[in-house]
Amino acid sequence: AQSVAQPEDQVNVAEGNPLTVKCTYSVSGNPYLFWYVQYPNRGLQFLLKYITGDNLVKGSYGFEAEFNKSQTSFHLKKPSALVSDSALYFCAVTSDTGRRALTFGSGTRLQVQP
Amino acid sequence: GAVVSQHPSWVICKSGTSVKIECRSLDFQATTMFWYRQFPKQSLMLMATSNEGSKATYEQGVEKDKFLINHASLTLSTLTVTSAHPEDSSFYICSARDYLETGTLKLFFGSGTQLSVL
Numbered sequence: 001a002q003s004v005a006q007p008e009d010q011v012n013v014a015e016g017n018p019l020t021v022k023c024t025y026s027v028s029g030n031p032y033l034f035w036y037v038q039y040p041n042r043g044l045q046f047l048l049k050y051i052t053g054d055n056l057v058k059g060s061y062g063f064e065a066e067f068n069k070s071q072t073s074f075h076l077k078k079p080s081a082l083v084s085d086s087a088l089y090f091c092a093v094t095s096d097t098g099r100r101a102l103t104f105g106s107g108t109r110l111q112v113q114p
Numbered sequence: 115g116a117v118v119s120q121h122p123s124w125v126i127c128k129s130g131t132s133v134k135i136e137c138r139s140l141d142f143q144a145t146t147m148f149w150y151r152q153f154p155k156q157s158l159m160l161m162a163t164s165n166e167g168s169k170a171t172y173e174q175g176v177e178k179d180k181f182l183i184n185h186a187s188l189t190l191s192t193l194t195v196t197s198a199h200p201e202d203s204s205f206y207i208c209s210a211r212d213y214l215e216t217g218t219l220k221l222f223f224g225s226g227t228q229l230s231v232l
């Protein structure tokens with residue numbers, strides 16, 4: 001079975017400061033990791049993914065995430081937060097075995113204050 | 115980029131009626147579509163995997179007779195909530211995998227359907 005943990009329900013950060021949204025995972029096989037963002041009453045928007053290769057993955061809107069195999073983590077980061085980054089962020093995992101359906105974390109609400 | 119269209123965006127219905135939600139891949143073919151359900155302030159939970167031309171695979175605890183899934187073509191999957199009750203009120207989201215991109219795990223999500231059962 002695969003699972004994802006997002007330990008923080010909410011992260012608050014001031015505009016211009018760096019932000020980190022945490023994610024740890026558990027899978028059988030090699031992990032494929034994703035970050036999605038959800039704005040109110042909207043579907044999910046893809047931010048970035050890690051399949052293989054460089055552990056630091058760069059994605060949309062200036063976000064990046066670092067894959068750490070030993071810590072089974074895939075934290076989302078951004079060097080300088082914007083108020084418009086305020087949204088709900090989901091980490092998701094699948095693997096190179098099984099049906100490839102994604103398992104999502106519980107979500108972390110990011111609030112960027114002006 | 116690839117687009118998945120989900121319709122309707124929201125629906126209000128009376129208890130006991132059935133509601134059909136459509137998920138279309140607009141510019142690619144999707145042999146596999148996934149249906150998720152999201153309760154308020156909770157994560158997305160996979161309900162079922164829909165494969166074109168075959169029966170859907172349901173996750174444990176999901177009633178296949180209540181949530182009917184039809185994937186009749188490479189661009190359309192439907193989820194029908196039969197005899198809906200207030201506890202079925204939720205946000206339903208579909209996702210589709212590009213047939214030609216199965217090796218890269220490109221998944222595209224619909225905008226979701228908010229179902230409210232009175």
